[in-house]
Amino acid sequence: MSIKPHSSLERNMTKRTKVMSMNEAMQQAGLGDGSRILLSGFVGAGEPTCCIEWMVEKRVQGLTVICNTPGMNGFGKAMLFKNNCVKELISSHVGTTAESTEEYINGRLYIEQFYPMGTWAEKVRAGAVGLGGVLVPVGVGILDEEGLFPEVEKHGKKKEVVRVNGMDCIVEPALTAPIAMVHAWRADEIGNLQYRGTSRNNNHDMAMAGTFTIAEVSEIVPVGTIPPENVGTPAPFVDAIVQGLSIEEHDEIYRRHWLKIGKLEQED
């Protein structure tokens, strides 16, 4: 499905602010049952926590979710699977959470095929930057083996291998979606995003690959606050800014979770 983004005038670039409530953002995005969404984060880090909670609370169903893994056990994104919100997963991996595993092996979560993480990232990047797809050498002789992914063959697709630049490469189409939900440290009111630490992962590609992009941030700052060279995602790619957890709350929920699962030691 190819969806051209609205022109910048249609997207109201002249609007002084894209900041809005979560309800308003989801309504403008057209989020509902059966939506196809790009959902950012890397195994639970850098997720749009409040967007996820909103979808769980509203009991959204039948989602097609493009994300690199289903998240961290018992946390954040995993709750979408626990609450039967997701119909199809387009991802590199399903086993990072018990919740997604349970849905998948019991036939409630559909996965057509798995992609190497690097290939998945490049498919999203291709979608982000307006390419038809990418040529990837990883997995040649493995992923194109007949019978590995019966669902791919059932739909009449085939992993196509071409030789380019002296490399055998699998042809991988771009990944896009009508809606993207990403997390950033802060946004200015017109939508420039700045990322913090390793939560950058592929948030900026996810943001660009979505037609309507919701950025959930810890801080909303006045235009001019973010130095131009520190902008991780430029404003035109962002359509709605919603207030997420503050930095302190954000750090605290992770610290608590890590202490609970023994990844950190309690200090005296």
Place this chain on the structure above:
Amino acid sequence: MNPRELIVRRAAQELSDGEIVNLGFGMPTQTSNYLPKGINLTFHSENGALGFGAKPRASQAIADLTNAGSEPITMLPGASIFDLCTSFAMMRKGFIDTTILGALQADQEGNMSNWALKRNGYWWPGIGGAMDLGYGARKVVVCMMHTDKHGESKVKKRCTLPLTAKGNVKVIITDKAVFKVGTGHLILEEYAPGVELEWILANTEAEIVVSNDFHKMELDLTI
């Protein structure tokens, strides 16, 4: 000694001073507890970090400094953070010197499988970064138990499960032996303390050539 600790202690010896390394989930991440004395390594984390250090104190941990398993980390001087595509560029283009990966199976042709088991008829758990590492790392080290829970050899003639790495495995370390991958066969280099050659030959499906330098694993227990 716990067999997993033995494997991990021996696997840590495959890391050389100055290397950029990526340690896979599970047993491989434990190798960082048993690094040979005096060597300096740069750790690469799939989610987009190079040069990260040990976990922080709880009060210093932040949500936005994490490794590939979403665990909290610290960054050492000279560290860099970059996006996911750059992280995988490093893997594909050979910037990872050594990767240590857990496996379900490894075979005499240097293949290994670690991403797909059938559960209820479905492949699980999925690929993650292992295939990119298996493709591009200069040295792929496999560590795994020698036999599965049914006593079957995991060191095979040919992997029966979908492959992760095709022909790129250099070293296989189990709780019983260490193999180097030769051309179409494995070279048996070392035995674990208390393990007989006859046991290894009887319990390994792969074709083996015993090295002229076949010797006991040397483990520095002061580490």
